[in-house]
Amino acid sequence: MLLRIDHVGIACENLDEKIAYYEATFGVTVVSREVNEEQGVKEAMLHVADGEGGGSYIQLLEPLGPDTPVGKFLAKRGEGLHHIAYGVPDIEAAMERIGGSGVRLLDERPRHGAMGTSIAFLHPKDVGGVLTELVESPPRPS
Ligand code: MC0
Numbered sequence: 001m002l003l004r005i006d007h008v009g010i011a012c013e014n015l016d017e018k019i020a021y022y023e024a025t026f027g028v029t030v031v032s033r034e035v036n037e038e039q040g041v042k043e044a045m046l047h048v049a050d051g052e053g054g055g056s057y058i059q060l061l062e063p064l065g066p067d068t069p070v071g072k073f074l075a076k077r078g079e080g081l082h083h084i085a086y087g088v089p090d091i092e093a094a095m096e097r098i099g100g101s102g103v104r105l106l107d108e109r110p111r112h113g114a115m116g117t118s119i120a121f122l123h124p125k126d127v128g129g130v131l132t133e134l135v136e137s138p139p140r141p142s
Contacts, residue, residue, distance in 0.1 A: 001094065003087040004051035006117075006135040007059040011070050011082040015062035019044050022058060031057070032115045040068025045114050053087055054137035059114065083121070085133035091118045094134050098122065110136070 012018040022028055028046040035042045041064060045057040061082060063071035073082055088094040091110045099105045104123035113119030116138040124131040 001088065001097070003053045003089060005056050006054065006085040006087040006133075006137070007045065007057040007114075008081060009059045009061055009083040009085065009131075009133070010080065011061050011063075011073050011077075012079050013062065013074065015042055015044060015060055018060045018062075019046070022046055022060065026058075028058060031055075034114055035064070036112070036114070037064070038111060040064045041070050043114060051087070053089065054135075054140070059085070083131035083133050085119070085135045088134050088136055091120060091134050091136035094136075095120050098134075103127065 010018070019030055023030070023046070028048060030044050031047045032045040033043070041061045043062070044060045046060070048056045048058060050056075061070050063069075063074060065071055066075060070082060095105055095110070103126040106121040106123055107119075110118035110120050113133075113135060118136045120134045122132040122134070
């Protein structure tokens, strides 16, 4: 049911500084930058590898303000690992299955994620303390 690790989301105070650090330290490259008002973040995706149905990435997240999910996370815990995101083939089917097992869905329906993806979050308290995201990638051009 899970295709791959799509990305790891890392909360940071300064996106440009953190991008420079990851590029210099790990030799990864930014393939996308977006502002996602609905999620309260500006973010960058740095490509790591290609997998079934899509790539895998490091996602760097800077909050748009203190009263956002990442803003609150930084205030409480400081910079660091914010969430892990798994690629799924069909996000609505995955939400139905996982929600049906008793895990709280933080989104009633899929939302817009980075690079044209559809995403949905699972409550960290129901996933062993790990904020977990499901990601369905758009079809690849043939
Ligand atoms: C909060 N908690 C976490 C956590 N954030 N645990 C693990 N990882 C995290 N990232 C824990 C808190 O410590 C607390 O536990 C409990 O969850 C409730 O947290 P809270 O601080 O009282 O509540 P809120 O209001 O901050 O809500 C937390 C929640 C929220 C996870 C529900 O942040 C949320 O809905 N997140 C989903 C959306 C999101 O994160 N968007 C930003 C990335 P204790 O034990 O202290 O009670 S957007 C993104 O990534 C997109 C662009 C993409 O991938 O394409």
